Amino acid sequence: MAERKDKKKVIGEPMTDEQIQVFLNFSGEEGVSTDFHILEKAYRALRAEDFERFIVFFKEQGRDLNAQDPSGRTLLSHIEGHAKSDDYADVLRDAGGHA
Template identity: 70%
Template sequence: MAERKDKQKVIGEPMTDEQIKVFLDFPAEDGVDADFHVLEKAYRALRAEDFARFVAFFQDQGRNIDACDPKGRTMLSIIEQHGRSENYARALREAGAR
């Protein structure tokens, strides 16, 4: 059975700032916007409360919250399609994502 992309992360303790900041440095593949890439990696790996903290660190670096994937989709537009990801979408909206 394929893993659902709209599941909530509920495992483990909150991460330290240093553990969350690791997601800011994942190199993107050719043709993928670096800012979109790290947002996607963080979304897929972090619990909602940790993702919200990640978004703050992301913004502190002056990165593009509305970066797009190769198909022209923002992370917010993708997350909004996942039924149980409202807390992730809220974190992006509060950061100014459109």
């Protein structure tokens, strides 16, 4: 089916607070910090704008923004080399994240 010219395809609509907060309910994988696991899931699934909102909820729960993976890396140190991760890294830095 051809897309009508007067219909614009909408990609990545803003998420509701409730949709973003769902990420706070994930449990960690064995051997991985729950906070690191949650941060990584949110990073992989959310747009940068939504990730920034997620970080506010994450911190409000007293979670550890500098939780480490089994290799001892924080999410910020993990993503610094990723293409297109600058906005996410800035969010983490602004919130108090360390590499």
